[in-house]
Amino acid sequence: MLTVTQAIRQRRSIRRFKPDLMPDDAILEILEAARLAPSSSNRQPWRFIVVTDKDEKTRLRKICFDQAFIEEAPVVFVCCVDLTAYSKASREKRSQESIDYGVTETLSGYFADPAFRELFLNEPDSDLNVHFTSAMANTYIAVEHMALTATALGLGSCWVGALGEGGELTEMFGLQPTTLPVAVLPVGYPAQDPPPRPRIPLSDILLRPLPVRSK
Ligand SMILES: Cc1cc2nc3c(=O)[nH]c(=O)nc-3n(C[C@H](O)[C@H](O)[C@H](O)COP(=O)(O)O)c2cc1C
Structure with missing residues (x-):
């Protein structure tokens, strides 16, 4: 198992998967990483559907802009927010x-x-929809925990934010109106080793120079 820093450095978006199944323990470990994520006021608004069925994966692929790797992955996590966590x-x-x-x-x-x-x-209780942005931000933290845990376990994943034109995932899984899909995460053994995508330099993300520290 990799350290957090190793997993952060080694993670890539993986868009080709081997057909090999992954152990149930790995699925549970990935879900546990989500469960332990931080959230504002500990609301824990994240909810998940674990998809392994071939036909369901085919449907997911179609909904998510026909991205083939979604169907190819042995496991696909459909990541949702539950707005009732804010009731x-x-x-x-x-x-x-x-x-x-x-x-x-x-x-x-x-x-x-x-x-x-x-x-x-x-x-x-206000209109629960006002909490959507917060719910999504918190759930995205959990999803990245999942992606990093997948990497640490020798697996690959790719965030999918292209979730269809609206309502298709809700219909497919019979979700309540207060449960909204925010990401899909296919996970499996990588069948590619992509180079790191470029990142903008540190100087471009710092809004002011680092403090000068004297000893
Ligand atoms: C919220 C979010 C949505 C994304 N949606 C997609 C997607 O629908 N399809 C895809 O191929 N990659 C998707 N990505 C992956 C990004 O393209 C990728 O993270 C970025 O290019 C950096 O590459 P890396 O992950 O290999 O470091 C998404 C990433 C995030 C964080």
Whole structure:
């Protein structure tokens, strides 16, 4: 198993897979990596469907802009957000867990103030759709945990954000209106070894120079 840094450096988008099946343990390990991801207020809005059936993979390929590697991969994770993770009932449950597990005592600033937390907790249930961006951001963290774990296990993956024209995945899996697909992640043994895609240099991603540190 690779270290996190090795997995980050070695991960590539893999778009050709060997037909070999992957062990159930690997599937579980990848899902565990998602489960352990961080999320704002520990909402954990991610939900997954594990697809191994040939016909389902063919349908997924068609929906996801006919990308052949989706059908080729032995396992495809359909990654969704569940907006009900932001309902008042879920909020209360998570908050109680934080108290029970002693996490509340580790909070800082406004969040350490019981009155502020109470306000936050008692906000009425708004239209759950307003939480979509946050739910997607949190779920993307979980999906990248999955991609890195796949690499660490000697597997390959490729993020797929091309999820069809709208509604097809919902229909295919009979999803609730509050459950929205945000990514598809085919995983399997790589049948290619692509060179790293270029990245822009550090100087282009720093909005100001690094602080000069004196010893
Ligand atoms: C949110 C997201 C959606 C993506 N969707 C697709 C996709 O639909 N098809 C595809 O071939 N690659 C897709 N990619 C992969 C990117 O093209 C790839 O990560 C990028 O070119 C860098 O290459 P690397 O992953 O090999 O480092 C997606 C990546 C992300 C993060």
